[in-house]
Amino acid sequence: MLVDWEGERAFQKTFHAEGLPLVTADRDDLFVPMAALVRVFERAAKATARRDFGLRVGERLQPQSYGLWMQYCAQAPTLGEALRRIGDVLHFHQSGSRSRLVAEGAFVIWRYERSQPNKTHTQHSDHAVPAMLSLIRLYVGAEWAPSWIELDYPRDADAGIVEPLMPGPVRFGQPAVGIAVPIALISKQRPQRIGKRITPLDLEIQDVLPVTDEPLRSIFAISVLRLMDGRTDIDGTAAMAGISVRTLQRHLNREGLSYRSLLERVRLTRARALLEHTDLTITEVALTLGYSEHANFTRAFSRAAGLSPVQFRHHMRWINGNKDPS
Missing domain, CATH: 1.10.10.60 (Homeodomain-like)
Incomplete structure (x- = not known):
């Protein structure tokens, strides 16, 4: 997307500024330290002058975009099991973050949080929302919308640009990026599973x-x-x-x-x-x-x-x- 908006030169400059090889953008099997990943998102948003950069990137991604570990999660028979798998294997993909489920009344909140609360990570947080939503929709349908969305940063002056683009009401200043799912949907089964079964051993071999x-x-x-x-x-x-x-x-x-x-x-x-x-x-x-x-x-x-x-x-x-x- 950075290439689409600003050209190849801006793309190269952003990655070189963080010391990352350009191949990082095309390889879903590479483990990238969280701090570097967050900085790339922020630099890219600044280069494009787009407050909605992170959100638009997330909208382009599907579960298979994240590599074998996410495909393993998406093969789970139910939504609840898929979300639990993410908590177990997220470390194969990135450092300094965790995924967990938190019960709140008639809802379960799927929360994704980093261990860098004092860092600027607005764009990376925005990108996580549609990425998380795409996995949930494999089980509950493409038109489903969350009861509310949580973002782990205070509402900024330009939040009005991205807020109307979010698929549900937004709660800013939360401890993590989160999506509220009715408890009744946690047992929802995936309509179909495509491909041969992936196991945790496969993830360890690829790691x-x-x-x-x-x-x-x-x-x-x-x-x-x-x-x-x-x-x-x-x-x-x-x-x-x-x-x-x-x-x-x-x-x-x-x-x-x-x-x-x-x-x-x-x-x-x-x-x-x-x-x-x-x-x-x-x-x-x-x-x-x-x-x-x-x-x-x-x-x-x-x-x-x-x-x-x-x-x-x-x-x-x-x-x-x-x-x-x-």
């Missing part, structure tokens, strides 16, 4: 990050993103994480890691992406990553992933060939 705890997961994700542009310096990684080099090293030391060993893990993570998203031969992948011998790469990858490079490629192609297109 490119070998750690789940913060802040190490975000540090690792940043290193993966920067490697795509050929950047491996510790100063740049620390800056993108919003911490000092010394603090970054302290986090790594707690886990028994050096920055060098982190980069080795990142290299194997990059191997997974190349195996899944390119047609490079196993030998070509090994050479791209700096391995002098095909066998050395195969041993290192098998030890880290639990599958040989060939087995991993076959499994991911099976998964990607059976995505839910709804």
Whole structure:
């Protein structure tokens, strides 16, 4: 959408300003640290001078736009189970956020909240509303509208631009982005399920990050993103994480890691992406990553992933060939 409104140059400038490779915009399997994602939305809205930028982006997205983890959630037999699954697997997609269900009278509020209440995140919050709504409508119908919507920022001077575009009454200044759903709809079954069944194991195999705890997961994700542009310096990684080099090293030391060993893990993570998203031969992948011998790469990858490079490629192609297109 940024390209549509402002052109390719503005698009590149926005991503480069946050140190993100352009491929981030096209890859639904990449884990992007929440702070960087929020800043991209705010920069894009400023570049386009559109208060409704985030909302319009969300309107373009469907559950499959978010990758395998959301498709797993959308395969749940009932709406309630789909929402519970999101709370269980959201960490595969982003850091610093959580999804939960809160009962309020005759309603259940599905709330999505970040751990950055003091950050400017208006645009990212707006984008979440239609994205959340699209999942709910898979179960309750395309015309359904929520009883009310919650936004986690105070009503600003330009809120009148987006408020009429929201699919229901808006409550500003809430603790999270939320959508109110009548309790009776929580047991609503999805009319149909398309595609072969996706399991949590499939999500774990696709997950490119070998750690789940913060802040190490975000540090690792940043290193993966920067490697795509050929950047491996510790100063740049620390800056993108919003911490000092010394603090970054302290986090790594707690886990028994050096920055060098982190980069080795990142290299194997990059191997997974190349195996899944390119047609490079196993030998070509090994050479791209700096391995002098095909066998050395195969041993290192098998030890880290639990599958040989060939087995991993076959499994991911099976998964990607059976995505839910709804």
